[in-house]
Amino acid sequence: MTTSAPERAATEWRPTDKWLLGVVLAVINFWLFAQTLLNVIPGIKDELGVEQTLANLAVSITSLFSGIFIVVAGGLADRIGRTKIMYLGIYLSIAGSIIIALTPENLGALTSGMLLAGRAVQGLSAACIMPSTMALVKAFYEGKARQRALSYWSIGSWGGSGFTALFGGLMASSPLGWRSIFWISIVLSILALLLLHGTPESRAERDPENADARFDWSGLIFFIVMLMAINIYISQGPHIGWLSLIGLSLVAIFVVSGLVFLQIETRKRNSFVDLKLFRNGTFTGATLSNFLLNGAAGTLIVALGLVQIAGGLSSLQSGLLTLGYLVAILLTIRVGEKLLQRFGPRRPMLWGSMITGVGILMCSLTFLLLSEYLVLTFIGFTLFGVGLGFYATPSTDAALSNVPDAQVGAASGIYKMASSLGNAIGVAISAALYVAGQNVNPELIQSWGLFIGRQDNVALRFGGAIGLLFNVFMVVVAIASIIVSVPRDRPKEEEEARPDVVAPPAFGN
Template sequence: MSTQLHTPCDRGEATSRRGRAVAHPTWTVVATMLASSLAFIDGSVTNVALPTIGRDLGGGGADLSWTINAYLLPLAALLLLGGAAGDQFGRRRVLIGGIVLFALASVGCALAPGLLFLHLARAIQGIGAALLMPNSLGILGSSFEGEARGRAVGTWASAGAIASAIGPPVGGWLVEAVGWRAIFFLNLPVAAAAIAIALRYVEESAEGEGTLDWQGAALATAALGSLTWALTLWSTRHATTAPAWIGLGAGLAMFALFAWTERRLGERAMMPLALFASRPFVGLTVMTLLLYGALGGLIVLLPYLLIVGGGYTPLQAGLALLPFSIVIGAASRLTGRLTGRVGPRLPLTIGPIITGLGFALMLRADPTHSYWSSILPGIAAIALGMAFAVAPLTTAVLSSVDDRHTGTASGFNSATARTGGLIATAFAAAVIARRGAGLIEAFHIAAIVAAALALISGLVAFATLKE
């Protein structure tokens, strides 16, 4: 991996956006990669372990979906606050705090006696991830500029893909050999290394530049929680009950109140509405929501389909996902360079379209048939399309704001992506509740929806981004 880091961290090009040379460019990238890899590893590993957790702790489709959403909900709602906290208290300081909280919550997950305790620990993990994710990108955004920043972000995205690739097979092996609780201990050595490197080599940035919007954070969390609860209730019962309508209405009302509050606070808001005056920024936001919503549903449902519908072991299901992460990891750095040369519009249009075609290929998915002919073609196409989108999307978002808002912008983009996954997982509960042929049929319907969302996201990028 060290070979991959030399180019983006060349001392002559690794300058901050203030024009000051970064003292330890290589270690700065390493620290941010390790920190963000915590979130990537945890997400990919937990998906593979879902059926085993369900058998051990009990619970139906809604309970298992909340094992994912208990983590995604605070992550999506508080990423904005996490970015603003980095701007206020210093990105390195908040990054380290988030890593510590994430590690402690991982121990809680491993020791959980029941689903309620597990969901609580997962929620605390989400809070830790909301602190570390935007500040890992914020540190890169403030440490590099120009093409060097594009390559650094591409390397960061590549490392996340590698972490996601390692997570499912290693996690699947641990589930089989030791038990599902062992997967959460995977986070501890990574967290320790990230903290040590950040303390020694990463420079502090943005200290005292922002404010904390606790009112906005509370409203965003309550709105997302209410909406997610309503969607999960509807998807598991296959009916729009009165509680579901009440939850949906309350969520939308709180979203409206959140927008009003952010407008009133102006530049002191954790999500300054002035950012939406930019057409490209709006386009990137819509694209992120659609594309990552489509992807989030697949990442949760495919391992479940293979294990429950096809009799795969957790290790086999983890290995089945390996091509996805390998392709993204191999290509993300190249697409980061491409974006620096041709701009984001072309890769962010082509990538989602290819991804949509990959989802369409998932209509052939049948866990009882050959993996090589029914599953792998769709995974490969989705991975190729996402490789075109991951690094260029991140770079485009960071470039769309000034220095003061890099933490807020990266937090908002990550929050949008996680919100898409949150909503998709809520709907995925309807698929998880199925068995036999009904499970395969429901998965195919989800694949059609995902294909449409991905194709629309590519068209949005083409229509809103500049040449």
């Protein structure tokens, strides 16, 4: 793999641990602070005076906007500078946090508008930060040093998501209140700017054949329409009606715009999403499984919401259930790095996905007594963290290890687009199934004789089980995608380019 002239110039500057900490803080502003609503929203929606369906949309819209624009930001990072886009993302994070922190209560459209606008800006922030920082890590590090840096990057993303429920619950239950979450985010964003000060610019070498190519605005427009239509349908389905004229129209818009988008992207040379990247099986398997495992984030909003509403726990008490998740993911991310070096990406990705699936399945046993369910959920979240820790670094490395330097920003954007869209769609579907399941006749559920203990909340518990089992299904499909797409061994050319990585054995998975 060759290195472009701009990247060679950038790599003459050597990053320090202080710089890497700045990157982690920049990344964590999305996965920790922006994602706190997964646990906090059940407790603040009444305070703000917003309906459940709009609250669900507020949770998912950040990941949706991140997913929509992350490829655009990755491409811009390659063209105009990864450092510039990284700084822009941090400034947007500050702006989005200010809007949410200042959102008034019970002012109708103003409250809803500010909440959704702040969440959308946070999504744009993540779209800028994630691909640009990944590309900078690839530009500034090599070999094992890069794998170490990616592990710490993963701590910022996966580790941040592990701490989000506990942190959000703690702050919401404290005298500082839930708004303090976003003021603290602003402080850490400013600290990240200070730590990253002096980062040299890095950009990809321009392809002379595409130097004058225009941006694929038509592809972007149909992509936005496609994703907005399906997200609104999923999140607002219980309110507008799944089979209503509006609902079916949204489905039709999604299908038609999706087909037009694929038609545009397969014909244009400068396509918005470079579909040629998916010819690489390892990249395809890593990206698809990343989408599906991030979709399992719906486990958090359903399980934590269920124990708050049906079990009477506070946001802090429910957040404590994820303590094992946080500890496990932080302890096992570096283990995943070692497994990558020993076995290549396929096996740790499979092991991690399987452990994650078992953990979510344990969280799905909502028919038990509350005391039993809380124990199993704590263990389940811990296994969830172990699985993601095994999976994170091998998957990230697999997605970027064989991508040309000129496309690393776009490839990073696609990979992280999968994270954000998986999170947005998984949360939206899980929440919608959770709400829909509650409409089943409680007497019918009771007649099955499955749900023990209290019977006044069986509809809530049944809805929770349906929403959680969907996440188990997502993990099963992720495992299948890894088996089909990711090769058993690293490609020969990749091994030759990475003499520091121990070659995996010739047998096994």
